[in-house]
């Protein structure tokens with residue numbers, strides 16, 4: 001079956017097609033045939049989900065064309081990812097793919113914003129940078145030191161709104177954000193209201209844009225780990241794991257079993273924390289503030305566990321390339337099992353407090369999205385599973401020990417706010433189940449690979465000086481050096497597929513890093529989802545989608 | 555796994571009211587009995603204990619003679635992801651003339667502690683300081699090594715003994731029981 005499929009691709013693309021790694025295919029395309037190729041991939045090969053569009057500036061390498069654009073697509077049935085590469089010069093224009101994948105719009109805007117790649121069907125607006133900003137920051141020749149003064153806010157509402165004269169208009173624009181209690185950071189929404197109903201919504205993102213990708217180009221691989229904490233700040237461990245896994249896959253490195261198990265434990269605990277905050281803040285925004293306090297109280301228990309392990313409660317930085325930063329302290333596993341037990345008990349209470357209750361259901365059975373639309377926008381994670389599509393990376397491509405533990409993937413049916421709530425609360429239970437199973441059979445052994453080119457030697461040996469001391473110094477100074485190559489590696493984040501695309505040229509810093517944040521495509525669909533509903537439904541939708549600006553704006 | 559059918563069926567208002575009332579009454583009961591974790595602690599006005607591993611305010615350790623342990627090797631400066639450590643090496647000795655950390659830039663990640671080969675910089679469980687003016691955020695040797703909270707101003711003793719380039723025997727046991 002898979003062979004037939006590969007044959008089909010080979011026949012169509014000829015020798016431009018190659019299989020880089022299992023589940024990761026690469027096609028080299030050209031500017032003229034790009035549209036045909038993408039149409040073929042979507043219509044004949046079921047690459048229905050657009051994951052990411054990533055630009056690369058090749059100015060510092062001798063390539064004949066300056067820019068490289070990588071499209072990443074996913075085939076859900078066969079679980080294959082394909083990367084379509086196309087090269088172009090500054091003067092050439094790229095065809096737009098918005099007609100094929102709705103979710104491509106923001107990715108294309110980002111491409112223009114960051115690289116100045118222009119499109120055939122006209123100019124794009126900036127997305128993450130301010131609209132007065134000059135230059136394209138991810139180009140290699142961009143001067144970072146040149147500070148620009150940006151002051152005027154974007155005028156999102158149409159001109160006619162500002163000149164209010166005469167009789168009151170039928171509809172009016174309401175500004176939500178950038179700092180609003182319902183946003184977990186800063187983002188701005190403008191809704192057009194007609195009475196209680198929302199007629200239209202406009203979004204502005206980029207308030208928390210910190211230039212993560214540009215920052216990575218100047219940092220060593222291990223130094224990037226603390227910065228990944230700040231992507232999705234509710235579940236830092238999952239970002240750490242995603243980043244380290246990408247680099248390890250690039251180096252073809254097999255990490256010790258204990259490290260794998262520990263990563264599963266911390267990843268799942270982080271997922272639980274993320275879902276706690278998501279459901280809790282949803283409850284608060286829907287007028288049940290006690291709900292939030294219930295969840296924060298439970299979250300505190302997990303934060304204490306984190307603190308005991310690595311010394312931080314939220315920004316954990318607990319992985320290193322090749323394993324974990326440290327081994328478990330004595331007695332940690334038992335304490336964790338106790339906490340899991342007590343969490344399970346109190347979660348029953350909480351689910352009784354919300355599920356099936358008429359008040360909660362009245363407020364949350366709104367703003368549904370169909371599975372087809374969700375795919376077109378590029379949804380992943382709990383929001384996609386709430387529409388009934390069974391796609392979870394932990395099941396379809398089990399990394400670490402996910403195929404050895406028993407757990408189930410909850411699926412909703414309507415794709416509305418209530419379904420997202422149910423899927424999240426069921427996922428918490430499944431995650432806790434995974435934690436118990438892994439801790440019961442925690443494998444012994446080292447927590448990080450024993451390889452002096454990757455992992456720091458043990459501290460007590462370094463203190464004694466000698467060989468280990470030199471290795472320690474070398475590794476700190478020159479860093480981990482993955483081989484020349486590129487990788488798109490995805491893990492299941494709390495909000496969906498968290499992907500890291502990394503290009504390495506064999507140096508101590510990466511050449512290009514692109515994050516595929518799960519909320520980015522989800523938030524893009526927001527105006528369509530809330531159209532026709534009331535303002536309070538819009539609040540519920542925003543929190544149920546769990547939009548985290550840190551990850552959205554990077 | 556498709557979610558259970560019952561989860562989509564609404565309770566009536568009266569039933570819902572009783573469920574919520576029951577849960578809240580039970581919680582209030584627990585709360586007064588005093589076994590409910592944080593709330594209990596809040597009302598008993600005990601201090602929230604911070605784990606000793608907590609990655610808080612940084613500290614420089616000292617030798618037995620009271621000098622700084624650091625020998626300006628610059629490894630921590632190289633490894634710091636936030637680029638917030640500034641070291642000026644001494645002119646005659648290895649001991650740095652100035653060692654400054656910009657606390658506002660620091661992300662308390664623990665990488666400097668990991669990078670230092672002679673245990674000269676450490677996280678302490680103290681909370682990072684507060685302040686108003688800019689100079690409060692640039693912390694120098696005096697504050698990092700000899701602040702009041704560290705052994706009453708004498709500074710923390712490093713685990714590694716530098717003269718013989720070997721850790722002290724008894725201290726060494728504290729670091730790793732296997733070695």
Ligand code: SF4
Pocket residue numbers: 633634635636637638639655659660661662663664665666667
């Ligand atoms: S804790 Fe991290 S950010 Fe702070 S000084 Fe140390 S290495 Fe730098």
Ligand code: SF4
Pocket residue numbers: 623624625626627628629630631641669670671672673674675
């Ligand atoms: S604190 Fe440690 S790593 Fe930093 S300069 Fe001093 S000796 Fe070197």
